[in-house]
Amino acid sequence: MADLAIKHNPLLETNPPLVQGPQDYNSVTEVVSSPTEIPLNKTPLRWYIAIGITSSILGMMGLVLTYLVATGIGVWGNNRPVGWAWDITNFVFWIGIGHAGTLISAILFLFRQKWRTSINRSAEAMTLFAVACAAIFPLFHTGRPWRAAYWLLPLPNTDLNMWQNFRSPLIWDVFAVSTYGTVSLLFWFVGLVPDLATLRDRAVDNVRKKIFAVASLGWRGTAKAWRHYEAAYLILAGISTPLVLSVHSIVSFDFATSVIPGWHTTIFPPYFVAGAVFSGFAMVMTLMLIARWVMKLENLITMKHLENMNKIILVTGSIVGYAYATEFFIAWYSGNAYERFTFINRAFGPYAWAYWTMVSCNVITPQFFWFKKLRTSIPVMFVLSIVVNIGMWFERFVIIVTSLHRDYLPSSWGYFRPTWVDICLFIGTFGLFLTLFLLFCRFLPVIAISEVKGVLAQQRHQAHEEAAH
Amino acid sequence: MHIHFDPHATLAKIFGVEKTKVYGVVGEFPDAHDLVKAGRSVKEAGYTKLDAMSPFPVHGIDDAIGNPHSHIGWIVIFFSITGLLLAQLLQWYTGAVAPGKLPAWTGLGSYPLVIGGKPLYDITFSIPVTFELTVLLSAFCAVFGLFALCGLPRLYHPLDTYSQSHRATDDGFFLIIEASDPKFDPEASAQLMRSLGGTNVEVVEG
Numbered sequence: 305m306a307d308l309a310i311k312h313n314p315l316l317e318t319n320p321p322l323v324q325g326p327q328d329y330n331s332v333t334e335v336v337s338s339p340t341e342i343p344l345n346k347t348p349l350r351w352y353i354a355i356g357i358t359s360s361i362l363g364m365m366g367l368v369l370t371y372l373v374a375t376g377i378g379v380w381g382n383n384r385p386v387g388w389a390w391d392i393t394n395f396v397f398w399i400g401i402g403h404a405g406t407l408i409s410a411i412l413f414l415f416r417q418k419w420r421t422s423i424n425r426s427a428e429a430m431t432l433f434a435v436a437c438a439a440i441f442p443l444f445h446t447g448r449p450w451r452a453a454y455w456l457l458p459l460p461n462t463d464l465n466m467w468q469n470f471r472s473p474l475i476w477d478v479f480a481v482s483t484y485g486t487v488s489l490l491f492w493f494v495g496l497v498p499d500l501a502t503l504r505d506r507a508v509d510n511v512r513k514k515i516f517a518v519a520s521l522g523w524r525g526t527a528k529a530w531r532h533y534e535a536a537y538l539i540l541a542g543i544s545t546p547l548v549l550s551v552h553s554i555v556s557f558d559f560a561t562s563v564i565p566g567w568h569t570t571i572f573p574p575y576f577v578a579g580a581v582f583s584g585f586a587m588v589m590t591l592m593l594i595a596r597w598v599m600k601l602e603n604l605i606t607m608k609h610l611e612n613m614n615k616i617i618l619v620t621g622s623i624v625g626y627a628y629a630t631e632f633f634i635a636w637y638s639g640n641a642y643e644r645f646t647f648i649n650r651a652f653g654p655y656a657w658a659y660w661t662m663v664s665c666n667v668i669t670p671q672f673f674w675f676k677k678l679r680t681s682i683p684v685m686f687v688l689s690i691v692v693n694i695g696m697w698f699e700r701f702v703i704i705v706t707s708l709h710r711d712y713l714p715s716s717w718g719y720f721r722p723t724w725v726d727i728c729l730f731i732g733t734f735g736l737f738l739t740l741f742l743l744f745c746r747f748l749p750v751i752a753i754s755e756v757k758g759v760l761a762q763q764r765h766q767a768h769e770e771a772a773h
Numbered sequence: 774m775h776i777h778f779d780p781h782a783t784l785a786k787i788f789g790v791e792k793t794k795v796y797g798v799v800g801e802f803p804d805a806h807d808l809v810k811a812g813r814s815v816k817e818a819g820y821t822k823l824d825a826m827s828p829f830p831v832h833g834i835d836d837a838i839g840n841p842h843s844h845i846g847w848i849v850i851f852f853s854i855t856g857l858l859l860a861q862l863l864q865w866y867t868g869a870v871a872p873g874k875l876p877a878w879t880g881l882g883s884y885p886l887v888i889g890g891k892p893l894y895d896i897t898f899s900i901p902v903t904f905e906l907t908v909l910l911s912a913f914c915a916v917f918g919l920f921a922l923c924g925l926p927r928l929y930h931p932l933d934t935y936s937q938s939h940r941a942t943d944d945g946f947f948l949i950i951e952a953s954d955p956k957f958d959p960e961a962s963a964q965l966m967r968s969l970g971g972t973n974v975e976v977v978e979g
Contacts, residue, residue, distance in 0.1 A: 328944065329828060329943065329944035330943055330944040333828075333942075333943045333944065458863060458867055465883050465884055466883060466884045466886065467867035467868065467883055467886075468867065469868075469886055469888055470864045470867065470868055470898060470899060470902060471868075471888060471889075471891050471898045472888075473901075475902070476901035476902055476905075479901065479902045479905040479906065480901065480905050483905040483906070483908055483909045486909060486912070486913075487908060487909065487912040490912050490913070490915075490916045491912070493916070494916055494919065498828075498829075498942065501942045502828070502942040502943060504942075505938075505939035505940070505941075505942045505943065506939075506943070517928055518926070518928070521920060521925040521926035521927070522925055522926050522927040522928045522929075522930065523923075523925065523942075524826060524930055524932055524933075524938070524941060524942075525826050525827055525828060525829075525941045525942055526824050526825065526826050526932075526949075527824050527825035527826070527827070527831070527834050527835065527838060527840055528824055528840060528923070529923040529925075530827070530829075530830040530831075530834075531830075531835050531840055531842070531843045532843045532845055532919050532922045532923055533830065533919060533923070534830050534843075535842075535843035535845045535846060536843075536845050536915045536916065536918065536919035539845065539846060539849050539911070539915045540912060540915050540916070543908050543911050543912060543915075544908075544912075546904075546908070547905075547908045550901070550904055550905070550908075554901050554905075557901070753828075754828055754829040754830075754942075755829070757828050757829040758829040758830065761804075761805050761829065761831075761832075762832075764804070765805075765806065768806075
């Protein structure tokens with residue numbers, strides 16, 4: 305009787321199936337591996353065109369960074385009273401993008417969300433590339449990035465005989481972001497090992513075989529190895545879950561522990577985390593729609609996956625909208641004149657254009673996903689995912705710049721304008737991000753082959769059971 | 774006196790690869806649940822040294838072939854605690870140990886920074902860094918511990934000589950009876966594998 309109840313539990317049914325088309329294990333291997341196996345001289349021209357554009361942007365960033373280091377960070381628009389501007393905005397923006405990857409790979413894993421298997425690999429890759437982009441800003445804000453290790457990490461030094469100030473949230477941030485980057489890389493690599501072994505075993509070319517033999521460390525998929533693998537994967541998911549929540553919380557401490565009106569609020573940690581997941585999912589959506597179309601992965605990244613992601617965008621977007629309202633309410637309710645002024649200034653001051661861009665992109669846009677027709681329409685979700693990311697960039701800009709540009713004394717009021725260096729650097733990080741993503745799509749399996757097969761096995765088992773009844 | 778020198782055999786001996794040694798018997802099964810079923814039957818036949826190869830972790834195979842649970846969690850928790858203590862030590866030492874606080878012969882201690890009248894060391898401000906280092910060490914341990922427990926990296930394995938081994942990462946499900954099993958007999962074990970529906974049954978040497 306109990307057995308029957310489990311079999312007909314609608315929660316256990318995946319309808320529509322997560323792996324579509326007449327898929328068997330071999331065809332999953334085939335679909336995911338074959339794009340990585342095209343010889344270099346047969347790579348589609350559009351890939352070369354795409355990477356040509358993105359790597360040119362990356363090269364431009366290299367030149368701008370050289371100019372920045374050679375001249376000094378005065379070439380940025382930051383000045384009194386706005387001492388933090390695009391640099392930290394971009395840093396928070398990119399770190400936030402990464403959060404979706406960890407959410408998908410860790411939190412959805414713990415919640416046994418089978419649909420994550422088609423998207424976790426590329427979302428995790430995106431996390432790594434986003435963290436790389438984010439790291440550029442604080443590193444170059446130090447002015448002398450080659451010395452930064454001594455300022456950021458507790459390395460013994462003889463010139464100062466002093467250590468980092470561990471009471472400062474900035475040093476917490478160094479530990480949080482570097483741990484996050486490292487753990488994400490380890491998690492990603494562990495997930496890749498069985499798939500690298502698949503590529504090794506498929507390789508015809510001897511050099512290719514050797515490269516993947518080394519990269520996969522000689523994984524053979526024995527039951528003795530899988531049991532450790534599953535245990536280790538669960539542990540990694542278990543520790544990545546609080547980690548991802550801690551990272552954006554600690555990023556928000558950079559602001560929340562200060563005494564600047566507009567920053568000094570306890571709502572920041574959850575509000576930042578929700579915003580990060582919101583923007584991250586939007587970025588995953590944008591990239592995934594392109595990858596799915598170009599690499600013909602419609603059977604593995606189905607409408608069900610896209611719809612689920614849109615639901616998460618809707619939820620987190622609504623949390624973000626609620627946080628905006630709470631912030632405003634508390635600014636009024638606190639009775640603090642400076643706090644009230646900051647918020648009225650945000651919405652109706654010189655940066656009102658940025659504030660209302662943020663509100664319309666982040667609060668109104670996700671609400672379209674209440675309608676099934678809209679959240680299952682590919683053109684709609686593509687456009688909205690980009691709009692969300694524009695909005696989330698503006699959110700960080702609004703929080704940072706509007707809280708700083710009008711200090712307590714009107715004599716120290718100012719208006720921040722970015723310089724060409726600010727703009728080129730921000731565009732340049734997209735060059736880095738997209739170049740890395742294109743390389744990843746070209747040379748590594750974009751879908752976790754072994755995990756999808758696990759889902760497929762369950763699906764087949766279910767079908768088998770139903771046929772038997 | 775005749776000295777025979779075979780470089781191949783010598784190298785093989787150095788790297789522990791002796792061509793003549795039987796590793797075990799391998800057989801293929803059509804799908805995951807067939808593998809579990811066959812594994813259970815082989816175990817019931819009295820075999821104890823069993824293994825399998827599959828493109829994804831097969832549910833129930835560990836119980837079927839008598840694979841013990843992984844103890845990696847215990848190793849990780851040890852490193853988690855190490856990370857936690859290390860982080861506390863780091864923040865206390867770099868913040869609160871001025872020269873002279875520890876015995877002079879240690880030569881330890883550095884310039885204490887008094888900022889905003891905050892204490893030089895306190896549990897509250899040390900929590901974020903402590904958490905991050907705990908996670909960092911746990912993750913390193915989970916990953917490198919995993920590789921160590923699986924004996925990776927290992928570029929050569931006797932199973933590589935099995936004609937179908939390349940399909941273990943694609944769509945093949947294989948059961949292995951290892952030669953170290955006291956009940957192992959190349960003929961009888963292979964026959965048992967075949968009787969359970971195993972195909973491509975081979976005695977693997979290497």
